[in-house]
Amino acid sequence: MKNFLSPRLLDSFVERAVEALPSGIPPCSPDCESLGRAWKQLGLRPGDLVLLCLPNCKELLHQYFGVLMAGGVPALLPPLMHAARLREIATAMGAFAIGGLRLSTGELGAESYHSIGPLHVAILKPPPEPAGAPGEVVLMTSGTSGVASGCVFDFEAILLNGKRHVQAIGQGASDTVLVTLPMFFSFALSAQALSSLACGNRLIISGPPFSLGGYRKALEDYSITVSSLTPVGIRSVLQTDATVLAGLRVLSVGGDALEPDLVARLVELRKGKAVYLTYGLTQAGPRVSTLAAHAEPSSRYSSAGLAHEGTTVSLHPVGDGSGRKQLYVNSATVMKRPIGRVEGRTKNDLVAPQTIATGDSFDQDKDGYLYYLGRLSDFISRKGEKINLAAVRRLAAGIPHVVSAKTHIIKHGDGTEDYDLELRVDASANEPQEKSKMRGLLSGLLQRAEMPRAIHIEPANEMDGQRYK
Numbered sequence: 099m100k101n102f103l104s105p106r107l108l109d110s111f112v113e114r115a116v117e118a119l120p121s122g123i124p125p126c127s128p129d130c131e132s133l134g135r136a137w138k139q140l141g142l143r144p145g146d147l148v149l150l151c152l153p154n155c156k157e158l159l160h161q162y163f164g165v166l167m168a169g170g171v172p173a174l175l176p177p178l179m180h181a182a183r184l185r186e187i188a189t190a191m192g193a194f195a196i197g198g199l200r201l202s203t204g205e206l207g208a209e210s211y212h213s214i215g216p217l218h219v220a221i222l223k224p225p226p227e228p229a230g231a232p233g234e235v236v237l238m239t240s241g242t243s244g245v246a247s248g249c250v251f252d253f254e255a256i257l258l259n260g261k262r263h264v265q266a267i268g269q270g271a272s273d274t275v276l277v278t279l280p281m282f283f284s285f286a287l288s289a290q291a292l293s294s295l296a297c298g299n300r301l302i303i304s305g306p307p308f309s310l311g312g313y314r315k316a317l318e319d320y321s322i323t324v325s326s327l328t329p330v331g332i333r334s335v336l337q338t339d340a341t342v343l344a345g346l347r348v349l350s351v352g353g354d355a356l357e358p359d360l361v362a363r364l365v366e367l368r369k370g371k372a373v374y375l376t377y378g379l380t381q382a383g384p385r386v387s388t389l390a391a392h393a394e395p396s397s398r399y400s401s402a403g404l405a406h407e408g409t410t411v412s413l414h415p416v417g418d419g420s421g422r423k424q425l426y427v428n429s430a431t432v433m434k435r436p437i438g439r440v441e442g443r444t445k446n447d448l449v450a451p452q453t454i455a456t457g458d459s460f461d462q463d464k465d466g467y468l469y470y471l472g473r474l475s476d477f478i479s480r481k482g483e484k485i486n487l488a489a490v491r492r493l494a495a496g497i498p499h500v501v502s503a504k505t506h507i508i509k510h511g512d513g514t515e516d517y518d519l520e521l522r523v524d525a526s527a528n529e530p531q532e533k534s535k536m537r538g539l540l541s542g543l544l545q546r547a548e549m550p551r552a553i554h555i556e557p558a559n560e561m562d563g564q565r566y567k
Contacts, residue, residue, distance in 0.1 A: 102257050102295065103233065105131045108163040111295045112156055118276070118304040118316040121155035123199070123216050133164025136214045140221060144169035145228030146194035147236065147437075149187065152217075153177045153199075154281050154303050159291065161197060161217055166253060170194070171229060173236035173248055174282035180542050181205035190246040190438040191236070192225035229437060236437060237284040239380050246489075247440045249381050249433035259383035259431035260293030262406040266388040267350050267374045269324050271298040276322040278305040278313060278331070284384040285352045289376070290326055299324075310335060314342050322346065326376075328353035330482035332360060340367055350374040352385075354482050355470055358399035361391050365399075368392065377402035377470060381447055381454045383431030386411070387468050402460075402468040413462055414455075416474065424474060425460040428453040441488040478507060478515040483547040487517060490550070493543045494519060497536055499527030501558040508551065519550035522558040 102108070108130050142148070148165045150172055152158040158174070165172040175187070181202040188196060188206070196206060201218045203211060208220035230236070235256060236248040269275070275294050279286035294301040302320045304312065308331055316322060325346050327335070332351055335342055343349055344367055351364075356375060364373045373392045378385040389403025405411045408430065413423035432452045449455045459471040473479075477486045487505040494503035501522045508516045519540075527536065533555045541549065 103166060103253065105129060105167060108167075108295075111301075112159045112163065115156050115159065115301045115303055116320065117155055118302050118320060119312065121153060121157070123153075123155050123157045130160065130163040130167045133160060133214065134167030134169075137165060137168035137170060140195070140212055140214075140219065141224070142168050142170050142194060143224075143228050145171060145231045145234070146224075147171045147173060147191055147229035149173050149175050149184065149191075149193050149196045151175045151177050151179055151184070151196065151198035151201075154277065154305060156303065157216065158281060161214075164214075166233070166235070169232035171231070171234045171236055171250075173238060174287065175238060176280065176282055176545070179545070182542055183545075187246045187438065188222055191248065192227075192229040192437075193222060194224060194228070195222060196220045234434070237287070237380050237384065237433075238282060247436060247438040250435050250437050251383060251431070251433055255383060255431045256288050257292055257296045258408075259385055259429075260288045261296045262408060262431070263289045263376070263385040263388070264293045264297045266376075266385075266406055267324070267348055268372060269293070269297055269299065269348060273297075273299045273323045273347070274302060274320055275299055275324045276302045276304060276316055276320070278308055278316075278325070279328065279353075280306050283353070284380045285326070285328075285378070288383065289350075289352065289378075289385050308334070310338050310342065314339070317342065317345070324348040324350075326350040326352055328482045329356045329360075330354075332356060332364070336360065336363060344368060344371075346371065348372045348374065350376055350388075352376040352378065354479055355400075355402075358396070361399040362396055365392050375401075375403060377468065379454075379456055379458070381433050381436075382409075382427045382429060382456070383433065386427055386429075389467070398467060400469060401463075402470050404466055405468070411460075411462070411468065413460060416459070422459040422471065422474070423461070425456045425458050425468070426453055427456060441486060441492065478517060480514070480516055481547070485517070485548050490517075490519065490544065490548060494521060494540060497521075497539050497543075499523045499532065500536065505550070516551045518552045518554060520554045520556065522556055524558055527555075 148170050162172045185206055197217045197219045201220050206220045208222055210221045212219045234250055235253050238248045277286055277290040281287045304316050375389040375391055377387045387403045387405045389401050410428040412426045416422045432454045447454050457474050461469040476488045491503040504520045506518045
């Protein structure tokens, strides 16, 4: 592969990118090298981790590449994350700095605050050793491994994964790609934004939040040829105006499984045009397999397709008597190591060199097609968001007066999942105002998408001294 850390190439890519919905954020520098020098002037050492909290915009890419140019290790986080959560992630991962458009001065435990153009920068107490090495990046996990964990990769490995993805869906240099998902999702960053860098095509940056009107306008205004949506977005469009999806040259779906009946609707709607279903996980870099649904019989609409070229998959018995088998993935794009606090899944996901145990149960037919059966670890998927219940319990149990926390999974008749949270509290917190205060503290620790369906607060008893796991 060519050297994608060439400043000229990175600057050219950012310059070609277009914001479908102008962010109003002026670019702070004409080149990534200048940004790199600015980071070094703030004391960034080779391999230091920088958490970037920016919305989808060209400046996000600029700052991401600027940290790389400085020899730092960038990681993307949501732009409006609570200060308590940011502080926890920074501590667990050994971050050098946090950058965002708006930072809560005094709430991050920073030693100093600075600015790099529109970016506010909180310089934290430097860890004894940098968290990574030059040329590495961190992809945050999407809830399957906890709220303060990520995966370390070489930047070139992420680009290789994106290259394999675009080959699987037939994306080329002449395409115009629309990114609507937040780029702090590994799917959007690797399979859409950075894959466009590797492919040399035009990138149009939009959303979130996703809206049908804005999506339709972007497709029309910029003559979009390739778009990727999650099942949540697909369902929303199909329920409102399915014709919006008819004109794209390539439509791909990722982030979660899509029901076979909806796959059939997409294939019929698009009348032979490409419909691709993709499977992956952050630990694998992140794309693993693809199904060309438009070219397959309806019996395979429930399949996650075939592994990408250069990726080897295998099934291994779980060993619990259920007959289930766990999917293992071997690839040059598998993470080098985890970083932060891993919860809800095993810490030894790397079971062999360049081999990840996915934590997902799969089946495979004689032709090599993969079929996703369910998750093995302690998390649920709700409206396309993965929620780590072990992390929720730990955060809730840390609230003052909470003796124990327990989650109850609710499985609905349509196959969707939700959960309730049960808190056992000491006698001093059993008043209505104290219960209200605890609910407020919990909303400050959890993202909105992670909040339980209901919170039940009850007095503790003699059996509640232990933490639920």
